[in-house]
Amino acid sequence: MQEALINVTKHATAHSAEIRLTYSPDRLSIAITNGTGTGPAFSPAPDSGYGLIGMRERALSAGGRLRAGHRLQGGFEVVTELPLHPYGVDPAPAT
Structure with a gap:
């Protein structure tokens, strides 16, 4: 969430962002959306691009995904879905 909000302040022409948290017993979904209008409200700077790569890598390392x-x-819009594991349960039992 932090990286996506930083990207809004660095790159977006929008002056606000929407954060949606949705959860179920086994999954947390986080969506950060900015801009509405008719054209894109995001224009990456020439030296940018690693923020999204880092977000995707962090989501994958937790067993989730990012788009x-x-x-x-x-x-x-940046959306990540992360698995939730019940307290006290090892998410990857040893084989």
């Missing part, structure tokens, strides 16, 4: 991109209605 990011321009929205048809304008703006940009």
Whole structure:
């Protein structure tokens, strides 16, 4: 979430962002969306690109996934889905 919000302040023409948290017993979904209008509200700087790579790597290392991109209605969205493990249960039992 932190990296996605930093990207909003660095790259977006939008002045706000929306954060949606959705959860189920086994999964947490986090969506950061900025911009609405008709055109893209995100224009990466020439030296950028590692933020999204780092977010994707962190999501994968936790067993989750991440998608990011321009929205048809304008703006940009970053969505990650992360697995939730019950307290006290080893998520990867030894074999």
